[in-house]
Amino acid sequence: MSGSNTIDRRDFLRVLGISGAAATLAGCGNTAIESGVEKVQSYVQPEDFVVPGVGVYYASTCAQCGSGCGVMGRVREGRILKLEGNTHSVISGGKICALGQAAVQVHYNPDRLTTPLMREGGELKPTTWDKAMATLTARLGGESTLKGAQIAFLTGEVSGHQKALIGNFLDSFNSTHHVVYDALSTATGQAASKAVLGAAQPLLQIDKATLILSFGNDFLGAGVSPVHMAAQYARFRKAPRGTLIQIEPRMTLTGANADRWYALKPGTEGVFALGLAHALLEHGQFAKTVPAPIVAALKEYDKETVSGITGVHADAIPHVAGMLMEHTPSLVLSGPSAEGQVNGAQNAAAILLLNVILGNAGKTLQGQASHPFPQLIASAGSYAALTQLNNSMASGQCQALLIAGSNPIFSAPGFLPFAKSMEKVPFKVALVTQVDETAAQCDLVLPLHSPLEAFGSHVSSYQPRGVEIGIQQPLMEGLYPDTRAFGDIVLDLLRQREPKNYKAFPDYYAYLKLAITKARPVFKSKLSDDDFWEDALRSGVLQLDAAPTALKTNASVVVVSKPEKHVIDVRYPFYFVPSVRADLRDGRHANLPWLQESPDSLTTIVWDSWVEIHPSTAAEMQIREGDILEVQSASGSVRAKAYLFPGLQPDTVSMPLGQGHTAYGRYANGMGVNPFKILNPLFDAQTGELATHATRVVIKKTGEHELMVKDEGATNLQQGRKLVATVAADQAELAKETSHVVE
Amino acid sequence: MKFYINATLAFAMLLCTAVVLAEPFVSGGAIGSQTDDGYNALGPVVVQPIEFPHNTHAGTMGINCMYCHTYARRSAVSGIPRLDKCMGCHNLIESVKDKPRIKQLFAYWEKKEAIPWLKVHDLPDFVRFNHERHIQRFYFKDGRPVREVCGYCHGDVASMTTARRVKALSMGWCISCHQKDHQESATNLKTSNGPNDCWQCHK
Numbered sequence: 022m023s024g025s026n027t028i029d030r031r032d033f034l035r036v037l038g039i040s041g042a043a044a045t046l047a048g049c050g051n052t053a054i055e056s057g058v059e060k061v062q063s064y065v066q067p068e069d070f071v072v073p074g075v076g077v078y079y080a081s082t083c084a085q086c087g088s089g090c091g092v093m094g095r096v097r098e099g100r101i102l103k104l105e106g107n108t109h110s111v112i113s114g115g116k117i118c119a120l121g122q123a124a125v126q127v128h129y130n131p132d133r134l135t136t137p138l139m140r141e142g143g144e145l146k147p148t149t150w151d152k153a154m155a156t157l158t159a160r161l162g163g164e165s166t167l168k169g170a171q172i173a174f175l176t177g178e179v180s181g182h183q184k185a186l187i188g189n190f191l192d193s194f195n196s197t198h199h200v201v202y203d204a205l206s207t208a209t210g211q212a213a214s215k216a217v218l219g220a221a222q223p224l225l226q227i228d229k230a231t232l233i234l235s236f237g238n239d240f241l242g243a244g245v246s247p248v249h250m251a252a253q254y255a256r257f258r259k260a261p262r263g264t265l266i267q268i269e270p271r272m273t274l275t276g277a278n279a280d281r282w283y284a285l286k287p288g289t290e291g292v293f294a295l296g297l298a299h300a301l302l303e304h305g306q307f308a309k310t311v312p313a314p315i316v317a318a319l320k321e322y323d324k325e326t327v328s329g330i331t332g333v334h335a336d337a338i339p340h341v342a343g344m345l346m347e348h349t350p351s352l353v354l355s356g357p358s359a360e361g362q363v364n365g366a367q368n369a370a371a372i373l374l375l376n377v378i379l380g381n382a383g384k385t386l387q388g389q390a391s392h393p394f395p396q397l398i399a400s401a402g403s404y405a406a407l408t409q410l411n412n413s414m415a416s417g418q419c420q421a422l423l424i425a426g427s428n429p430i431f432s433a434p435g436f437l438p439f440a441k442s443m444e445k446v447p448f449k450v451a452l453v454t455q456v457d458e459t460a461a462q463c464d465l466v467l468p469l470h471s472p473l474e475a476f477g478s479h480v481s482s483y484q485p486r487g488v489e490i491g492i493q494q495p496l497m498e499g500l501y502p503d504t505r506a507f508g509d510i511v512l513d514l515l516r517q518r519e520p521k522n523y524k525a526f527p528d529y530y531a532y533l534k535l536a537i538t539k540a541r542p543v544f545k546s547k548l549s550d551d552d553f554w555e556d557a558l559r560s561g562v563l564q565l566d567a568a569p570t571a572l573k574t575n576a577s578v579v580v581v582s583k584p585e586k587h588v589i590d591v592r593y594p595f596y597f598v599p600s601v602r603a604d605l606r607d608g609r610h611a612n613l614p615w616l617q618e619s620p621d622s623l624t625t626i627v628w629d630s631w632v633e634i635h636p637s638t639a640a641e642m643q644i645r646e647g648d649i650l651e652v653q654s655a656s657g658s659v660r661a662k663a664y665l666f667p668g669l670q671p672d673t674v675s676m677p678l679g680q681g682h683t684a685y686g687r688y689a690n691g692m693g694v695n696p697f698k699i700l701n702p703l704f705d706a707q708t709g710e711l712a713t714h715a716t717r718v719v720i721k722k723t724g725e726h727e728l729m730v731k732d733e734g735a736t737n738l739q740q741g742r743k744l745v746a747t748v749a750a751d752q753a754e755l756a757k758e759t760s761h762v763v764e
Numbered sequence: 765m766k767f768y769i770n771a772t773l774a775f776a777m778l779l780c781t782a783v784v785l786a787e788p789f790v791s792g793g794a795i796g797s798q799t800d801d802g803y804n805a806l807g808p809v810v811v812q813p814i815e816f817p818h819n820t821h822a823g824t825m826g827i828n829c830m831y832c833h834t835y836a837r838r839s840a841v842s843g844i845p846r847l848d849k850c851m852g853c854h855n856l857i858e859s860v861k862d863k864p865r866i867k868q869l870f871a872y873w874e875k876k877e878a879i880p881w882l883k884v885h886d887l888p889d890f891v892r893f894n895h896e897r898h899i900q901r902f903y904f905k906d907g908r909p910v911r912e913v914c915g916y917c918h919g920d921v922a923s924m925t926t927a928r929r930v931k932a933l934s935m936g937w938c939i940s941c942h943q944k945d946h947q948e949s950a951t952n953l954k955t956s957n958g959p960n961d962c963w964q965c966h967k
């Protein structure tokens with residue numbers, strides 16, 4: 022009899038012996054906490070404004086994604102309790118998203134790494150900072166002979182002075198191998214945007230548009246700077262209410278907010294866009310906007326052909342084109358589902374061409390203001406950078422690898438043998454707040470301060486108005502004695518490598534303070550250096566008014582090839598669309614229980630992965646919700662529960678990214694599966710970036726069934742009653758909405 | 765021998781242990797004995813790092829409780845007086861500087877170390893008691909004497925050295941007061957009672 026609910030008599034008495042007095046009081050029906058047991062922390066000489074029980078707000082910058090939202094942290098009795106938006110920040114506008122709210126769980130996570138780990142006898146074992154730094158110094162300190170490509174620094178999206186410091190550190194090895202990897206890279210879209218609009222990341226002036234046509238751009242969910250976009254979107258929806266049309270294979274959060282939502286076959290977004298271009302160019306007013314050869318080539322994109330390829334009803338083209346003509350200025354956006362294809366750049370270019378035809382450049386699209394510190398702007402991550410690193414490691418060229426803020430062993434596609442290549446690197450160091458799959462493969466793992474404990478600066482690659490540098494300051498003292506700030510560790514190494522330049526900085530705080538105060542003249546401040554620094558900490562942002570720049574559009578780069586139907590491989594009949602959850606993103610936030618517990622915005626499922634399948638397809642295949650399906654591609658397979666989801670193109674199945682961790686703490690491990698691992702080695706023809714949305718799969722029923730854990734009540738959306746009347750997009754009486762029907 | 769914990773048995777054992785473990789108390793009755801408002805809930809005597817004489821400060825000297833407990837009127841929690849508050853006066857009071865308790869105080873101050881006081885009055889985390897609301901109402905608005913107002917919950921601390929819990933601080937005890945008709949002020953005979961909604965304290 023050794024069940025967990027039994028207790029040995031001796032244990033029982035021992036327990037009582039310890040807490041006898043407490044138990045006695047509880048037994049007397051007294052709800053007050055026992056006196057004289059806990060200590061009460063008092064202050065010795067606090068600031069006058071400190072009142073126990075009353076929160077004080079300090080400005081900082083959110084580090085949960087690359088948007089760089091200014092935040093205010095509520096601190097009470099020396100502990101950070103909650104983050105809010107900082108009204109000084111142009112990016113956040115005083116608002117904050119769910120990711121930002123969950124930042125305190127990065128900080129208070131029970132799985133935080135609290136001591137350095139070193140590999141001994143094949144296993145990572147706790148060690149001291151002295152030993153860890155001795156190892157680090159021996160390999161990468163002043164005496165290191167590593168040069169150039171022998172050393173690489175792999176990070177996620179990093180910006181500000183941390184980025185500058187990484188650059189300086191690599192410089193000291195004559196290396197330029199700062200590898201930025203982002204599993205959800207938008208490099209393809211940026212390349213197309215640079216070619217067609219003249220700017221990789223133009224400013225989207227959503228609030229100035231009267232109609233937005235978005236091809237899978239989830240700007241309200243997992244897009245660029247979603248907090249800023251949501252605020253703009255709110256203004257866009259105020260009277261006179263703007264209209265949002267979304268075209269995508271799988272409904273995103275933005276799609277769910279659209280007035281009109283069209284499902285199309287993945288990868289055919291460009292064809293649909295060119296169909297619209299063709300319909301618009303039939304009208305004389307647009308004729309001069311694009312070169313004649315393009316106009317001629319577009320002749321083949323008549324509505325029947327486009328409908329045949331995209332799977333969208335033929336009438337949709339003239340109706341959408343009519344709405345685009347009626348609503349000026351409009352804004353046409355391309356998104357990951359259009360760009361993550363083998364013809365991704367071509368798709369994006371075709372979509373952005375519509376902006377050129379409609380004359381949106383200069384109205385709803387503008388260039389970002391020129392930045393006085395371009396070296397601090399976050400560099401865009403790409404898949405190409407990771408493959409280069411992989412090759413360098415596999416060939417034995419890379420001798421030392423530092424990793425911070427990136428987890429490619431989890432988020433790289435399964436066909437890339439990153440883990441195997443990494444084994445060939447003799448010295449691998451990870452700097453993390455919590456061990457993840459990649460850190461678990463390293464030789465040395467250093468515990469970092471959480472972003473709520475460290476100094477830093479952030480310069481987002483998307484600057485909505487003027488220039489904003491976000492200052493990150495500690496909102497409380499370190500929770501653990503043995504964690505250190507990222508900047509301090511890199512600076513420590515730099516001090517050894519270049520004592521002449523860096524010995525003046527005792528810590529990263531001193532470095533950052535000097536760097537910021539040196540920038541004072543740029544901000545035309547009349548304050549003293551110290552006051553300028555204090556002011557930056559107080560407001561949390563450094564801002565510069567700067568006008569947006571003009572865009573130089575170029576329609577002639579758009580390639581109009583002959584419209585062709587997709588050939589379906591009978592072995593893999595389904596399109597596979599990995600969806601990005603606004604909370605878990607590429608999986609980096611799967612360790613935060615608030616985000617795991619918050620229901621997915623469209624399916625309400627929690628703590629799991631699932632396979633979305635169209636109800637009609639499911640009916641054909643006799644699949645019920647909760648049936649375990651095997652989703653198999655040429656590169657691998659995963660198993661998850663079926664979820665019947667009408668927001669899909671019927672030949673498409675979709676799975677959310679972010680789950681399926683194996684070494685990322687108690688809240689992430691064993692939850693769901695990782696669809697990154699079944700992506701096929703398909704790449705965008707122009708940029709070489711991974712075509713994340715181009716994989717084809719086959720669905721197999723396993724015969725197993727499990728209950729789906731979700732907040733949504735009944736599986737049929739309307740509980741068997743017609744609670745909200747809806748009409749399919751292609752059956753609506755469109756003539757009532759638009760007077761211009763282009764035929 | 766192993767057995768499942770039985771609620772009745774556990775309770776019986778708790779009572780037995782209480783008898784065995786009960787220490788002799790300095791004054792005011794045994795732990796769990798009747799408080800001055802009729803509840804069987806008297807708190808234990810707590811031995812503090814410094815035996816702070818409330819009786820000297822609030823009793824003999826007649827110092828207002830809120831001179832030291834400044835946070836009580838500003839915040840939900842009263843906190844503990846800051847150390848430099850003690851030093852503000854005691855730096856200037858030469859006559860007691862060589863007393864053992866004051867020497868202890870100076871030792872903490874020189875080390876710039878907070879005195880590790882033990883909690884005497886504490887409520888579970890699911891109860892939100894607000895000091896500020898009570899003080900603003902009874903002391904500032906109604907103009908009642910501070911010893912009476914603080915004493916509703918803390919007893920007559922001015923007659924103790926270190927504080928001891930002499931009130932039940934249980935829900936029934938809170939409610940018993942909130943159900944009373946309180947005269948609005950010394951001059952206003954209109955009465956009202958405290959809020960009795962669950963969410964006032966449990967939010």
